[in-house]
Amino acid sequence: MQNKEVDILVVGAGIIGASVGAELSRRGAKVCVIDKGTVGKGCSYGNAGWMTPCFAMPLPMPGMLIKSMKWLLNPEGPLYIKPSLSLDLATWMYHFMKNMNATQARRAVDALVVLSQKSLTEYEKLGRLYPETRFQQKGLMMVSRTQAGVAAAVEELEYVKDIGVTGKILNGDDIQQMEPALKAPLLGGVYFDKEAMAEPYLVVQALAKEIRQHGGEILENCELQDMEISGNRIESVKTSQGTIRAKQIVMATGSWSKSMAKMMRLRVPILGGKGYAMIVPTLEKQPQYPIMLVEKKIAITPRENTLRIAGTLELVDQDFTITQRRVESIKKGAKEFLHLPDDLQVQELWAGLRPCTPDGVPLIGYHQNLNNLVLAVGHQMLGLQSGAGTGLLVADLVEGKKPFIDMSVVNANRF
Template identity: 30%
Template sequence: MAKRVLIIGNGIIGLSSALAAIGRGFDVTVLDRNADSIENCSFGNSGMIVPSHFAPLAQPGVIAQGLRWMRDPESPFYIKPQLSWELMQWGMRFYMATNPDQVSAGSRLLKQMHLASRDKYCQWQDQGIDCSLSTRGLLMLCSSEHGLSEEAALAEKARELGIPASVLDPQETASLDPNITMKVHGSVYYPKDCHLNPAQLIRSLRSKISSLGGKFVYSKHVTGWDEHRGTIHAVQTTSGQYQADEFVLSSGVWSDGLSKPLGLKIPMQAGKGYSLTLPDPVELPKVCSILVEAKVAVTPIGSALRFGGTMQLGELNESIDPRRLNGILKSIPRYMPKFKASHFEGIEPWVGLRPVSPDGLPYIGRPRGIRNLVVATGHAMMGVSLGPITGELVAEILDGQSTSIDLQLASVDRFKD
């Protein structure tokens, strides 16, 4: 009889794991607390697949920049000041992770994972998982000379790692995407990056999983574990228990709290972000882009155009800060002058909580001391990009194989004292 796998979390990580586990013959159930969950971080994000983002979030210079941004209420970064030991510890770990050796080891891991995921997305497309994948690349648009010189230095590192990247002047940038009027100092073009429609991806994955015999259980909030001597027998939910042979914890930013009763330590902060989607934009680019200084992602999604941004750390709630939204709106015309803040009147903002680990790397693997649990979470700003390969790695672990990518840096126990 096939081994039963219960996957907690119906986001991109849980669904990618489900698909890969079914492919290896497991009997898979995905459980989520939401009803036919669309209210997770995987639904309204910017949908970019980003080998360009090989550098982990924790890197030299980020803290100084972050402190400067803290003084500006419309800036793309904010940490809610609070007396929280967990947040302070998270900050200390972030600081420790900015040492150059750790950053370059993390970059090698992320590069490998992004490129493997990109390949998987292309395979998924061939297997009928339709998410409107576009492989046209990504432009890092710089409005300042300083921004361009920093991005050019990063492009150099990318090339050293084997990720193609070209630095473009304003004319070359414009000719790459004539559909959109741009006011830039220059850009870096990453041809391996892609974009997709995240909501379509989630729906398409769900229907593929169902068609292959995977089951979904909605509206069940996991509240605890039935665990004895390192073996989990069932999860307890708000209405009943669910048994399985193997369990996968892929509950996004909520994984930290859920794993505590098992004695795990997977520090995580919520990185709140927003997106705003214009259904009928004044111009529609073909290539996705990032407005570098403003940290805003711009993604064409069918005939609509999505703008996503902001990283508000330390708030596990979905309240909206209008000042941060205003910061996004104000920044757009600085790069794309045909857009005005008034175009966004009446557009409902979407909010998502990124699961952010202190060192900018995900947690993937079996924790010490629990025989039948695999953790897969902490993908921060890159869950879509790293989803398919994460699912594959989870399935390899469930299958008792050694993983196709070395996951030592992503160890679930790396912050356990």
């Protein structure tokens, strides 16, 4: 057991906590990052590795209402909300429905694209320092076999093309030429040329190295268990390894944030968007590009000696169980587009909980009741692609600098 005093305590060493810790350490603060497990083993471990500003849409986009009703009925669909009587789910759904409007979606996308583009620049720099992150800016393809799928891809491009995201509409032949690993026939899609990918776990590990190299400290297996609050300040926190006093505390606890917040009597309505990723051996016809299979909502990421297939979003509350039926539907969906062998060997199967706020936008900023607490949570499907930018943003806030996005969009006190 030990007692410590630091400038900044970051709780959570996923992509968000590691990005915040690295940036504040680089700027000279005395930083301590704690995690109840080990660095980068939460949702940041096995995600698709995409750094794609083109995908900045929050979950409750207009038009989702009809779709969400369909998900309720299909437990094998790409997106699924299991009906339940939980009050947390009911509250979450209420805010989800309330936020499906065009004005809110536009403001959110504008801010999230900037956050993602800033992140992309940072990851490119990180990739030069740490080549093991395997940062590659190959672009990304959205492909489809249906009119509706092609229309969705084109709509995605239309929505972001005026805010600096570039892309090209492709027909089936164009796609086949660029990516012969895809099975014919294909109707069309979009190629976003500036999007990137990397190894998500190795990115967090590189950031951890940055923290240590700049004098910061990381305590693993160190759980925040309680805190001493006096007036509107957190005086100290009790962890499984002793007491820590910090001038400022950054909460970056991903899908665990709801229970963390309850400890502080704060309302943070975050549920987990469970998704799966499987690593399979390199295919005989291995894709060269990251590919989004539009109607299946499956993400294909080529890796050095393997392939990652990721997908599904099932709204849950701290439930990490693997539902084989949903895993099989990902395999089946991928097999319709790729030459997967009948006896596909899954080398690793992983489930992660995306930290989902009901309006699909993260909560970033100081809390109104506790003036030394900064929230950096709820990055839903975009945690990797907006992580490094969140690190810059939080560091700017802590230093009292003018933030580079409209902070009212990510307002930490909006629920």
